[in-house]
Amino acid sequence: MKKPVPPESHEIMNHIFGPVPSRRLGRSLGIDVIPAKTCSFDCIYCESGPTTHLSVKRENFFDPAEVLRQLDEFFRRSPRGADTITFSSAGEPSLYLQLGELIRQIKKKYRETPLALLTNGSLLWDDAVRKDLLEADIVVPSLDAATPGTFSKINRPHPSLRLDEVIEGIRAFRKDYRGRLHLEIMLVSDVNDSPEELSALAREAGDIDADVIELNTVARPPAIDGTRGLPEDRMRCAASFFPQNKTSIIGTFREDISRFGDEDLAARILQTIERRPCTIRELSASLGVAEELLKAESIRLRDSDKLIMLDFGGKFFLCPPSRTGCES
Numbered sequence: 557m558k559k560p561v562p563p564e565s566h567e568i569m570n571h572i573f574g575p576v577p578s579r580r581l582g583r584s585l586g587i588d589v590i591p592a593k594t595c596s597f598d599c600i601y602c603e604s605g606p607t608t609h610l611s612v613k614r615e616n617f618f619d620p621a622e623v624l625r626q627l628d629e630f631f632r633r634s635p636r637g638a639d640t641i642t643f644s645s646a647g648e649p650s651l652y653l654q655l656g657e658l659i660r661q662i663k664k665k666y667r668e669t670p671l672a673l674l675t676n677g678s679l680l681w682d683d684a685v686r687k688d689l690l691e692a693d694i695v696v697p698s699l700d701a702a703t704p705g706t707f708s709k710i711n712r713p714h715p716s717l718r719l720d721e722v723i724e725g726i727r728a729f730r731k732d733y734r735g736r737l738h739l740e741i742m743l744v745s746d747v748n749d750s751p752e753e754l755s756a757l758a759r760e761a762g763d764i765d766a767d768v769i770e771l772n773t774v775a776r777p778p779a780i781d782g783t784r785g786l787p788e789d790r791m792r793c794a795a796s797f798f799p800q801n802k803t804s805i806i807g808t809f810r811e812d813i814s815r816f817g818d819e820d821l822a823a824r825i826l827q828t829i830e831r832r833p834c835t836i837r838e839l840s841a842s843l844g845v846a847e848e849l850l851k852a853e854s855i856r857l858r859d860s861d862k863l864i865m866l867d868f869g870g871k872f873f874l875c876p877p878s879r880t881g882c883e884s
């Protein structure tokens with residue numbers, strides 16, 4: 557018989573989610589330090605839905621001690637741990653003012669586990685932000701546009717942000733940073749996939765001199781209806797514009813499933829899909845729980861209006877109920 561879900565468990569672990577399957581980062585334990593959805597961009601492809609608080613102001617959103625407490629609790633309860641600890645939010649993590657301090661404390665305590673940070677790169681022009689990120693092992697800034705028009709169209713940035721300053725910030729960070737820099741480029745059909753855009757992006761990516769260039773595309777329900785990803789053959793064609801020795805196309809992660817246990821299952825499902833819509837198969841790989849069990853629990857959650865199932869590209873994604881209001 558399933559254990560009842562403690563009503564408070566969703567709040568208790570509100571800064572930790574996953575581990576989420578990631579081809580580049582393995583089983584990646586997510587850390588979220590940003591209130592949803594606070595971001596300096598409002599990307600048309602965002603899987604977390606439209607930005608509700610468009611901001612470039614860094615703030616003390618949460619107490620770092622509480623985030624650390626939740627991290628400790630995860631490692632205490634999960635003998636398999638995680639391959640990577642990853643700052644990844646439904647928003648932009650570098651907007652968290654105490655990010656540098658929190659990174660230092662996590663590295664001190666969990667030295668053996670690589671620490672990654674996914675960022676839209678928009679605040680790297682700021683010396684303080686660049687300094688905060690120096691101790692991370694892997695930093696993954698994104699760059700989806702090489703021209704101001706495409707930047708506005710795809711990222712819909714805060715009005716104070718200029719593309720040339722954003723790119724200059726990423727370059728400046730590369731100069732000082734000793735860890736691995738992965739540049740992620742999200743390709744959207746008919747927005748930034750023309751030969752001209754790809755050539756310009758490849759030039760900027762070359763100047764930035766990232767260790768790896770990762771080409772991604774829309775594979776989950778986007779913020780704006782009608783935003784479409786590229787099929788595999790066009791992704792391969794796009795990849796040919798970039799240096800072959802360091803460019804990869806982000807693929808589907810697969811991992812043997814082994815159970816973590818099914819206590820607090822409802823809370824873990826909700827915490828995971830709040831940041832990133834997932835299929836049942838992805839959730840199964842992420843949470844280490846059999847698909848059948850997840851299906852049954854998801855139907856129960858759907859019937860009690862705690863999640864919805866959205867059809868995108870012929871796959872069903874579990875999403876928070878707020879996603880019913882996708883912009884079009």
Ligand code: SF4
Nearest residue numbers: 595597599602647676
């Ligand atoms: S994709 Fe990232 S940068 Fe873009 S709106 Fe979503 S959270 Fe912000």
